[in-house]
Amino acid sequence: MDKSKDNSSGIRRFWAHLRENWGLKVAALLVACALWIYAAATAERIRTYNVPVVLTNVPPGTIVTAGNERSVPVKVRGRGIDLISTDDEEFSAVVDLQGHQPGSLVHRLTSADIEPPPGYDFTVLEISGEDELRITLDAEKTSMIRVRPRVYGQPPEGLVLLSASSQPDWVRLRGPAAALDSMDYVETAPVDLSGLTESGGVQVGLMPTSPSVELVDSNVVVVNLELSSAETRSFTLPVELEDPPEGLRVSIEPRRVELLIQGPAARLEELIEPELVVHAPLPLPGVYEVPVLPRLPDGVLVKSVSPPRVTLILEKSPGG
Numbered sequence: 001m002d003k004s005k006d007n008s009s010g011i012r013r014f015w016a017h018l019r020e021n022w023g024l025k026v027a028a029l030l031v032a033c034a035l036w037i038y039a040a041a042t043a044e045r046i047r048t049y050n051v052p053v054v055l056t057n058v059p060p061g062t063i064v065t066a067g068n069e070r071s072v073p074v075k076v077r078g079r080g081i082d083l084i085s086t087d088d089e090e091f092s093a094v095v096d097l098q099g100h101q102p103g104s105l106v107h108r109l110t111s112a113d114i115e116p117p118p119g120y121d122f123t124v125l126e127i128s129g130e131d132e133l134r135i136t137l138d139a140e141k142t143s144m145i146r147v148r149p150r151v152y153g154q155p156p157e158g159l160v161l162l163s164a165s166s167q168p169d170w171v172r173l174r175g176p177a178a179a180l181d182s183m184d185y186v187e188t189a190p191v192d193l194s195g196l197t198e199s200g201g202v203q204v205g206l207m208p209t210s211p212s213v214e215l216v217d218s219n220v221v222v223v224n225l226e227l228s229s230a231e232t233r234s235f236t237l238p239v240e241l242e243d244p245p246e247g248l249r250v251s252i253e254p255r256r257v258e259l260l261i262q263g264p265a266a267r268l269e270e271l272i273e274p275e276l277v278v279h280a281p282l283p284l285p286g287v288y289e290v291p292v293l294p295r296l297p298d299g300v301l302v303k304s305v306s307p308p309r310v311t312l313i314l315e316k317s318p319g320g
Contacts (some may be wrong), residue, residue, distance in 0.1 A: 005209070006282045007207075008043045010168075014135045014189070015059050018236045019117060019135075022146055023179070023210055024188070026316050028197050032048055036308040037171055037284055040225045042166065044077055044079065044080070045077070045079070045080040046075055046076070046077050047075075047078075047084050047092050047290065048074065048075050048077075048128060049072045049073070049074050049086075049088050049208045049241045050071045050072075050073055050074075050088045050092065051071055051072050051088060051091040051092060051093045051114060052070075052071045052088070052089065052091075052092060052210055053067070053068060053069075053070045053071060053072065053093045053095065053133060053209070054092040054093065054094050055067065055094075055097055055135070056094055056095070056096050056097065056098075057066050057082075057096050057097050057098035058097050058137075059097060059098065059099070059100060059101070059137070061120070061139060061140050062100075062101075062102055062137045062138065062139060062140060062161050063135070063137070063138055063139075063176045063212055064097075064135065064136070064137060065136045065138050065176050065178070065179070065212055066104075066134065066135065066136035067134055067136060068135075069134050069135055070133060071088070071167075072093050072109060072129055072130070072131070072133075073094075073127070073128040073129045074091065074093070074114055074124060074125075074126070074127055074128065074141075075124075075125040075126050075127075075128055075188045076091075076116065076122050076123065076124055076125065077122070077123045077125055078120060078121060078122040078123065078139040078229070079121070080138030082121070082122070084282055086117055086120065090116075090117035091114060091115065091229070092114075092115045092118055093109055093113050093133075094113055094115050095109075095113060095133060095135070097135070097175065099137075100137060100319070101137070101277040102137045102138050102139045102153045103136070103137060104134065104135070104136045104137075105134075105135050105136075105137075106132055106134055106135075107131055107132070107135060108131055108132055108133075109132075111124040111125070111268045112284070113309060116125075116156070119211070123260050125170075128177055129251045130140055138176035138177055138178050139176070139177045139178075140174065140175070140176065140177070141174070141175065141176070141177040141180050141181075142173070142181040142307065143170055143173055143181075143183075143214060144170045144171070144172055145170065145171060145172075145173050145180070145183055145184075145185060145186050146169060146170055146184070146185045146186075147159075147166040147168065147169050147170060147171055147185065147186055147187075147188060147221055147224045148166070148168050148185040148186070148188070148208070148270055149187075149188050150188050150190075150191065150193065151163065151164050151190070151191045151193055151223075151225070152188070152191070152192060152193065152195055153192045153193040153194035154194060154301075155193050155194070155196050155197075155227055156195070156196075156197060157230075158229065159196075159197070159227045159228070159229065159230055160227070160228055160230040160262060160263055160299060160301065160302075161193060161225065161226070161228075161299060161306075162226040162227060162228040162264050162267075162299055163225075163238065163299070164191075164223060164224070164225050164226075165223070165224050166188060166221050166222070166223055166224070167222045167223075167224060168217075168221060168223060171186065171206065171215060171216075171217050171221070172215070172216035172217050173186065173209065173213050173214070173215060173216065173260065174213070174214055174215075174216050175210060175211070175212050175213030175214060176214075177209075177213050179209075179212060179213050180213065181255075183209065183213075186206055186207065187206070187207045187241055188204045188205070188206055188207065188211055188221060189206070189207060191204060191223050191225070191227070196225065196227065199225055199226045199227045200224070200225060201222040201223065201224045202222065202223045202225065203220060203221075203222050203223075204220070204221065204222075205219050205220055205221075205225055206219050206220075206221060217263065228264035228265070228266075229265065230262050230263065230264070231262070231263065231264070231265045231268055232260060232261065232262045232303060233260075233261055233268050233271075234258065234259065234260045234261075235258070235259045235261075235274060236256055236257070236258055236259075237256060237257065237259055237273065237274065237275075237276050238255055238256050238276070239252050239254075239255060239256070239257060239277070239278055239310055240252075240275070240276070240277055240278075241277070241278055241279075241280060241312065242278070242279055243278040243279075243280075245280060245283035245284075245314065247312045247315060247316070248283070248285060248315060248316060249314070249315045249316070249317045249318055250312070250314060251311070251312075251313040251315070252278065252310055252311070252312055252313070253310060253312060253313070254307070257276060257292055257305060257306060257307060258302040258304075258305070258306040258311065259274060259276065259294060259302070259304075259317070260302075260304045260306075261294070261300055261301065261302055261303060262300070262301045262303050263296075263299055263300035264299060264303060267297060267299050267300050268300070271296075271297065272295075273301065274294050274295060274296055275294070275295040276292050276293070276295070276305075277292075277293050277295060278290045278291070278292060278293065278310060278312055280290060280312060280314060281294070284314065285314050285315055285316055286314055287311060287312070287313050288311070288314070288316075289309050289310075289311060289312075290309060290310060290312045291308060291309050292305050292307075292308060292309065292310055305310045
């Protein structure tokens with residue numbers, strides 16, 4: 001018997017049989033696929049969501065300063081198609097703060113705190129990660145805080161900054177009492193002095209502070225800049241060691257250096273003689289190369305120090 005002929009005949013019969021009622025067979029295949037997809041979509045599955053914490057009923061006169069920035073991993077069971085079609089943000093871990101006083105508290109999250117999105121048949125199984133939520137409440141406060149202009153750069157040659165002030169020079173801020181009590185000032189946005197040729201005002205915003213602190217008044221102030229003609233003066237001054245270590249003998253070489261400064265004439269007239277100091281890196285005997293630090297009033301600039309560094313020698317005192 002010729003096996004090749006039998007195989008060929010079998011294949012022809014298979015294709016002939018396959019072509020019979022092919023429309024019904026395709027329909028049956030599509031129905032089977034649809035049933036499989038439906039079964040897979042409606043079968044129960046488990047998914048972990050990263051659920052944001054939502055704090056409700058914050059007591060009047062208080063502000064949350066910690067605990068509202070967290071999210072927690074939560075395992076949820078539901079239909080596969082529903083789990084795929086929902087996002088983390090549609091869930092919430094709700095904590096009711098009604099009746100709490102300023103201070104710290106610990107809330108242990110449970111499945112009952114988790115609110116699924118409406119319209120879905122979800123079951124919250126468990127909170128997978130850390131379930132303790134540490135929350136801090138602080139009393140809300142409004143304070144007047146001083147505005148400090150922030151300037152950088154130098155005016156063109158021949159000019160110096162005499163003063164920088166803000167208008168208004170105080171602003172009202174509202175926020176947690178602890179944050180406001182620790183604030184001495186709020187800075188303006190930086191103002192560049194380079195290119196300024198005359199005195200005047202520059203309108204700028206205030207720099208952001210703590211995220212929980214907000215401005216009650218306008219965020220815009222005027223920084224008034226007063227420029228003055230610059231004068232220079234030179235000095236030959238002794239260098240002194242500030243806070244010399246006890247029991248050590250101090251030598252500085254060279255002992256006197258040249259200082260060239262620049263500033264408004266009025267400031268320089270008030271300046272009798274600047275101070276030049278150095279600091280010991282360690283309170284131990286040794287030889288150190290240290291920078292010379294001029295002590296100058298505001299608005300007076302150092303043009304040069306020659307030499308800029310001196311040799312500081314610390315030795316044990318005789319009999320020490």
